[in-house]
Amino acid sequence: MSLSFFAGWVKGQWTFTPPVPTTTYTGQTVIVTGANIGLGLEAARHIVNLDAARVILAVRTLKKGETAKTDIEATTGRKGVVEVWQLDLSSYASVKEFAAKASKLDRLDILLENAGIATEKFTLLEDNESTITVNVVSTYLLALLLLPILKSTAATTGKKSYLTIVSSEMHFMTQAPYLTSLPPTTSIFATLNDPNAKYQSDRYQLSKLLEVFASRQMVDDYMSNPDYPVITNFLTPGLCKSELMREAGLKGTIVKTAFGARTTEVGSRTLVHATQAGQDSHGRFLMNCQIRDVAPLVESEKGVVLQRRVWEELSAKLEKIQPGILKNF
Structure with missing residues (x-):
């Protein structure tokens, strides 16, 4: 992270308060994933309060969803x-169901994909390390499976x-660095499955980089026409007092305090804004309810090559999980 970006991010954390959303969702149907707690719950609350006709809480545990x-x-x-529907992003079968x-x-007007995990424990779920499976593969599997109804x-x-x-x-x-230096014939996703790799502590950050790559490349390849019927964007809510960093313990508490973590209600306003x-x-990437540049790596010469490789591998993986899925664009 560059010093200038970090300084701007800290300033935004302390001085910018996302505005309370007021634009209505009258008549609309909205799906919010990971909506039983934290940012997803608060975003869903805003959307319901703003007159949405139908809001589906996509949650792993139905009981928690009913409480929400x-x-x-x-x-x-x-x-x-x-409504409360079950969705377990650790299972491709659950995503497809x-x-x-x-x-x-x-109708489906909005798919707000909020669910994700951050863990330093190495676990394989389906065919990848858990963070990559949940935050990347299943996230885009769901997105592409629901593109047809979003378009219709x-x-x-x-x-x-x-x-x-x-x-x-x-x-x-x-x-x-362990990805940008990989030989062209070496699989990125397979590399991330190595339980002996020393990069597990970087896995959450990396999963977010892969999301940026995937969103940008699929727009470039399939959705660049200004008349394309679906707007896709990706955002950061900033540092929030959510359950995402629960494994970090005291360290997480110190970080949240030092950098002015937002409440989940305040942070959720950025999710609503993006929709x-x-x-x-x-x-594009949104931060503090504004369009912002992505990380320098993404637009560097190495990043452009890596972005293409990530999307090609992810596309092949998605086609294997659900043959013909790329035709949904």
Whole structure:
């Protein structure tokens, strides 16, 4: 992370308060993943309060989702709007089952992909290390599986749909030297599956970098036409007092205190903003409710090559999980 970016980020943490969202979602259907706690819960609460017709909380544990639903209904006074659906991003079968169900909705205006994990414990889930499976592969598997209904909704309503992915400014904090130096024939994803690799502590940051690569490249390859019916963007909510850093313990508490961590309600306003941002946000990174440049590595000569490699490998992986998925663009 460059000194200038870090200074600007710290200043933003302490001096910028994301505005309370006021634009309504009247008539819209919205899916929020990871919506039983933290940023996802608060974003869903805002969206319900702003007159959405149907808000689906996509959660791993249904009981926790029902608790979140009750809480949202109590605070917004709106019942019959929130639904709780099961989604486990550690399982490709679960993602496909959820997407099959969601594809039968009469409309889907917004897919807000908030769910993710941060862990320093090495575990394989499906065919990758857990952070990569959940934050990257399953996130884009769900996105591509739901592109058809997002596109058809836009065609029906005459208004562009949204695919918004919660990423992080942490993608500035990995230079991924072990990836940029890999021979062209060596698989990036397979390299990250090595349990003896010494980079597990960097895995969350790296997963966010891979999200940036994937979002940018899929827009370049398939969604660059200004008339494309789905706006896709990716954002950081900034440092928040969420459960994401729970494994960090005291260290995490100190970091949050030192850098002015936002409440999850305040941070969630950035998620809501992204689902209403303009066409100029398409394929772009949002921070503090503004379009910002991505990390220098991403636009460097090595980054351009790495971005293409990441997307080619991810695309092949997604095609293997769900043959024909790239036709959904």
